[in-house]
Structure formats: structure tokens, C-alpha cells
Amino acid sequence: MFDNKEHTSIEELGEFGLISHLAKSIVLTQDATIMGVGDDAAVVKPPKGRLVMTTDMLIENVHFDLIYTPLKHLGYKAVVVNLSDIAAMNARPTHILVSISISSKFTLEAVEELYSGILMACEKFKVDLVGGDTSSSPKGLVISITAIGNADKNDLVYRTGASPNDLLCVTGDLGGAYMGLQLLEREKSVYIANPQMQPDLEGFDYIIQRQLRPEPRFDVLDILKELNIKPTAMIDISDGLSSEVMHLCKQSGVGADLYEEKLPIDTVTSNLAIEFNIDPTVAALHGGEDYELLFALAPKEYEKIKNNMDITVVGHCTEYGNGIKLISRSGVSFDLKAQGWKSF
């Protein structure tokens, strides 16, 4: 090898060696944690209120491509996709369990990079990594994370509570993660065609970050709490707004009108979409991986949030029989179809 990085094989270390090596970097900060990694199971004091728990598995070449995904970012994102589900219940995360399986192409240093991203997310969101599993895989990398959190039972928000006339709001902006992915895929093709070419990502930091390093929106939950607002229903936007609106409406037994002109789309996202011959509205509706929140609010809350930069009202709930409509800029109403990201 021509680089001077160290390469330590996992095989040399063995499973127990790897676990004890990685465990050294773990810092526990939750008072509730009694036993983390190091026994048959983790032991934790139960919270007051309600426990919430969720799990997500990321598979190489289905959910991520290591050609343009730094392992540290991947580790961070693998935690975030789980924390975003906790956020969507209006709960706060406390603990995670992390299982990885790795093929022989991964060195110890690569696994350390991955864990440094996982632990960075743990530190930022004050979550303790208390357990997990590591094993070899015949091919590629698999990361499976379970996140545990809690909420006061009166604070919990389900997908089921929206009523007709409730406002439909989204946090942040949409379509950026999708356009970031398109850009990375284009640069990958260029690189494959000519490995001497350097990727041209200048000016696109924002959407690259949206794809590679999403953030769960606990900041917006804090704002809502300060404003004494509790959404009537909430879901995180992982598969694209259209798909999530459908879940929320179906589970709440309501319809919805969404307004194309209201969809929050960043200028970088929008410009790049046009360059790629993608309608920015399509990117925002069907793109996925934004990890923003979609929530319904009683109309009376409008005054409290109307000037908030992080929250955009994109439409409102209607009677169930209305179906789910997108009202275009020209005022034409379309049936919305879910075309969210599908892993099958």
C-alpha cells in the first residue's frame, strides 16, 4: 500500500478483542445506566412516563454506498435515523444498542471510524451506547441500531390524532437529501469513468450534508414545548413527504390538501434539481431521507408558529373522503401518490 495509514485486520483481534477495544471509547452519561457493554445484557433504571423503542437496519449498497459515504458520517447517520423516529413520538432518546456485521475488507481502523461517528452522535444527543453485537458478514457492511427513549405519557404524539382542519407542518426544508444523493451518484459515475477526475462538489455543501449527515429535529420539539404546543399527530420524513402524509392521514382517518407553493425547498436543492431535469416539487415530495418532521397542529396554534423559520405550514387536514390532494401553483388539484423510496 502506498498510503501510510495503519491497517489492522479484525481477524487478528477476534470478536471479543474487537468488542473490548471498541468499548474503551464509550463514555456513559445517562444517570439511568447501571450496566453498559460487558454483560449478557445492559441494565438501565426505567424512566418515568413511557418507554419508546425503535430499530433500523442499514445495508451496504441498499441504504448507503461507501464510495462516497465516509464511515464516520455513516455511523452518525445510522444513529440519527433511529433518533429521528424517537423525535417523531415527541420523546427523547436515552440509550442505543448497535450491531454491526462486517466483511473481511474492513480493517480495525475502518470500524473505529464508523464507531467514532456513532459515538459522536451519542455525545451530541446524550445517548448511552449500552450494548450490541459484532460479527463477520460474507459481504458488505450491515448496521442495525435500536434506540430507546422516553416521554411523559401526556407528551407522546402518535400518528393517529390529526383531525380535519388541523394544519400540516413540516420542519426545515425538503428534497435536499435526495438531490445530495443525485449529485454524489453523478460524481461517482464520473469517477468510475475516469478515476483521475476529482469530484466537483463546490457550492453544494448544504445538500451533501443533508444526505450524508442529517440531524434529528429535537430543536423543533424544544421550540414547540416552549410555545406550549403539542402536535395532534407526527411522523418523521424518512421516505418522502408524500409517503409520510399518507401514513399520517390514513392512521388519523383524515384527508389532506397540500399546497405545492408552500413546500419548503432550499435554493441549492431547487437549482440543482432543475439542472438535473428533476421538478423540485418532485424532489421535495418523493425524495426521502430528509429526517425532518411532519406534524399536524390544531388551527388555533397558527399564530404561535407562523413566523418560525424552522416550521412551514404546507397544507391542512380535510375529511377522509376528500383523499390526499396536491394543489399545484396554478391551482389545479391532483391526487397525491406515494412514490417514496422503496428498498424492495
Added chain:
Amino acid sequence: MFDNKEHTSIEELGEFGLISHLAKSIVLTQDATIMGVGDDAAVVKPPKGRLVMTTDMLIENVHFDLIYTPLKHLGYKAVVVNLSDIAAMNARPTHILVSISISSKFTLEAVEELYSGILMACEKFKVDLVGGDTSSSPKGLVISITAIGNADKNDLVYRTGASPNDLLCVTGDLGGAYMGLQLLEREKSVYIANPQMQPDLEGFDYIIQRQLRPEPRFDVLDILKELNIKPTAMIDISDGLSSEVMHLCKQSGVGADLYEEKLPIDTVTSNLAIEFNIDPTVAALHGGEDYELLFALAPKEYEKIKNNMDITVVGHCTEYGNGIKLISRSGVSFDLKAQGWKSF
């Protein structure tokens, strides 16, 4: 196809279709469960006492071979390996989260088989399946399960509490799962050499079951509770007795003397080991996957357990400096080396 089984492709159904199809079979029995599958996260009332949580990932062709592993058994076993970790804390399981990733070779009917085994274990051990994730995989099957349980804080048993002179006990018998695997691997080779040959497994039901359908030993925990016995340290025997004795002793700061003649080995295991030119002691010490429990007991408890058929005293703890020894049938003392199953 010449068989009349139905084959429905997962692709037709999509991820959400698959999840809602599978969710229909789930029966919730825990009073604590408020929301299972169907929202961003499961919601559960926290238990009294302490929460315990553990996770394990099973990878095709690393942890199992579908040539001789029925999917239903695999689903059952994937739950059991997690519940066994909960048992090793002297805790009881209440909830699981299940993530699977499947390649396109799996039909809906195959996934249903896998879930029927998972749900059979849920029913038997009164555990609610409350969440999970399904996605495609470029190759093979991955099952990642997280189990949550609880125990009174005074009932919890860690790996750390054993003292010199404590008795070392194991439940059930050892080496059976390993010899079951050897037999299945032999029949696989025979089958590959000549697909007309039928597998010859007659008389080996017991060890086949030990490999394909292990059971967590909650029954023994119940017995210990009835006898008012609390182990000083405990671990489940997943990687082989030698490896687990080393973990328990290292974490308790003790040494151990194990007696070869005391190792509980079933006759079928022992006879087959001899036929395979494997020393039955080696199968029992290093075989792995038995999912029995190894625990340490204060010497005063001996009278209470000495006639119990499910518990065998295999040795005792010594001072740390003694190291970990196996005393052979002829009275010679050997340093025990861990040669447990390694996934790397």
C-alpha cells in the same frame, strides 16, 4: 415450478405492504404494551425494577445455513438467542424488535415461515413483538433482534459476583448443539455429492433439536427462585463453556477448577462425537450454541441443588492466581484455553 406451493414476490408487495401483512399475525399479550408496530416507535409502560436490553444479529452463511435450517426454526432460534441473554441476567423478557433484510430469492411465503417461528417464540415466552424494520439485501438473509426485559434490582445477576469456593454449575447438557451441527454439515456434504441421497438423521433428533431449536432456561431460573437461591454470577453458554467460564472468572476476578468427569454430556452427543473422532469433552467445552446457563453459587446452596436433574456442578471458583484449570479424568490439571466459536 413443479411444486404447488405459492410464491409471492416481496417486490410486488413493497416494504409497507410486507410490514402490514406481517403485522396482522402479531398478537400482543403484555399489559405494558401501549403501541406496537404501526408508529415511528413502540410505546411501552416502564417496568418496576430494572430494564434489561440485549441485541443479537444472525447472518446467513455465518450463523446459519438455509440448506438444513428450516426458516421457522431459524425465526424461533433468533428470538431464543436473545432471550437466553435476558435469562443470563436472571431477568424476564417482555418485548422484542425484529429487523430483517432479505435478498430477492425470498418469497413472501418464506418470510411468513420465518415470522411464524419468531411469533411462536413470542407466544411461548410471552414476549410482544413491538417493532422492527424490513428491507432488501444484496445477498442473503440478516436477522437482527433486540430483546427488552426486566428484573427486580435485587434479583439481577451479573457476571461479576463470583467468589473463590463458589460452585460452578451448568444447566442441561453440553456439546449437543455442536454435534448436531457436525451431523447436519456431514449430511449436507453427502447431499451435495449426491442430491439423490436422503439425509440419515434417524436417532439424532435430540442433537438436531439442540442445534436448530434451542430453548432459553427460564425453567431453571424458576427452580432457583423456588429454592430461594440467587447465583452470585451468571452467563449464558453461547460460545462454549470454556469461553464463558473465562468471561465469568475474569469479570469476577476469580480462577476456576473444572472437572472433566463432571461435564454433563448426553449419550447421543457423546456417541456421535466418538464416531466423528471428536473428544466429547472438546465438544462440551468448546462447542457453543447450547444456550444453557453457567452460574456460580455460594457453597451453602449445594444441598438444595445436588439432586436436581437440570443442574450439574462442574467445578468451583478458586483464587484469581490459580488460573482456569481443567482437571482431567486421570487427575491431571490443564490450563483451559478458550476455543469457542469465533465469527471472525
